[in-house]
Amino acid sequence: MNVVEIIRKKRDREANLPEEIKGLVAGVVEGKIPDYQISAWLMAAYLNGLNAEETRSLTRALIDSGRTVDLSHISGLKVDKHSTGGVGDKTSPVIAPIVAAAGGRVPMISGRGLGHTGGTLDKLESIPGFRVDLSLQRFIRLVEEEGFALIGQTDEFTPGDRILYGLRDVTATVESIPLIVSSIISKKVAEGIDALVLDVKTGDGAFMKTLDRSEELARALTEAGRGLGKRVVALITDMSQPLGRTVGNALEIRECIEVLSGQGPQDLRRLCIELSAYMLWLSELAEDLDSARRLAGEQISSGRALRSLQRLIEKQHGDPRVVDDTSRLPGPRSEFQYTGPQSGFLQQARAASVGRAAMLLGAGRQTKDSKINPAVGIEMLKKVGDPVAEGEALALLHYDEEDRLQAALRELESAFRISPESVEAPPLIHKVIE
Secondary structure (H helix, E strand, O other), rough: OHHHHHHHHHOOOOOHHHHHHHHHHHHHOOOOEEEOHHHHHHHHHHHHHOHHHHHHHHHHHHHHHHOOOOOOOOOEEEEEEEEEEOOOOOOHHHHHEEEEEEOOEEEEEEEEEOOOOOOOOHHHOOOOOOOOOOHHHHHHHHHHHOOOEEEEEOOOOHHHHHHHHHHHHOOOOOOOOOHHHHHHHHHHOOOOOOOEEEEEOOOOOOOOHHHHHHHHHHHHHHHHHHHOOOOEEEEEEOOOOOOOOOOOOHHHHHHHHHHHHHOOOHHHHHHHHHHHHHHHOOOOOOOOOOHHHHHHHHHHHOOOHHHHHHHHHHHHHOHHHHHHHHHHHHOOEEEEEEOOOOOOEEEEOHHHHHHHHHHHHHHHHOOOOOOOOOOEEEEEOOOOOOOEEOOOOEEEEEEEOHHHHHHHHHOOOOOOEOOOOOOOOOOOEEEEEO
């Protein structure tokens, strides 16, 4: 295989053949292709794009670079959800037990947070003792016994993607839609799923800032998943402001428990029901979306979903008592109220700024090696469209260190804007790609 020729073809806007892409990925995993050559190919792919066939070839090559999970012995269709990331995006610990309680099978392999976006694994690890580093055998057993499991990616899964993503992160090639698509779909297919619901965020706190760009990504993801024989639906959802009320790991787990208890903020409840409904519908556990929504709601009202989460917490070595007593979750040393300068209506609560402020408090990572404080974060006391009185608190900051608090407060200066006139809240769900 002539690596230089493969790079030249992509540089000159020619398509790479499937065997060339397969050889590239295999060479990277085996250590036969140096970083500088694969980085050159990634930049050429970023600048000139990949066509549909090249994207499918790359996705298949990444799947084949490691082990795949065989869940065929477990009855029913296996379904998962993937979010493109956001601020306060805490749906996974809610929807997985809802779908499992309704008879679904959810093999969920999640990631960690970096920068202003949070990660499901970090939230789960705020539960005392909870382990996400389970063996593949234990993961499969939990899916079989409990209907779902929540773990992190192991070295066995898509090692080619792990290497390519690490290089994309340091070569400014992360934003390429074909490279994003191959990365996401390869990991999900390797889980052994039959169906996938995609939550593609749009807005200030999202990876894709505009609705057009988010829709382009959503359509590319659904086409790639269907091209590999999977049932796929994408929802384009709002991330102009944080989802729910809280941003921060233990705070978000507390909010997940509230939603599963039939409470919690309206936007988070609605999105969790909607995502769960699509998962149940794709799993053929409901005839249509309306009945799927009712089925999802019944798992909450009956308490079955909450107890499903409690059992899984115990089986993944966490403290199941947090479900009935959230004070067992880590708590901060101090709190600070961030107040509004004037009366009016909240016009803006920039998700990216709130996410960065939470990160500065210690709730997120500035680098991959940063340590997370599970107790700290931000509680949003107002949402866009809410009335605000002069001096009224907009947010409550949960913090441990004074210097981190001051850094977070400086970041929040650009987060909020108050209008003298009434403001409409943004739509929660912008579009569905079926």
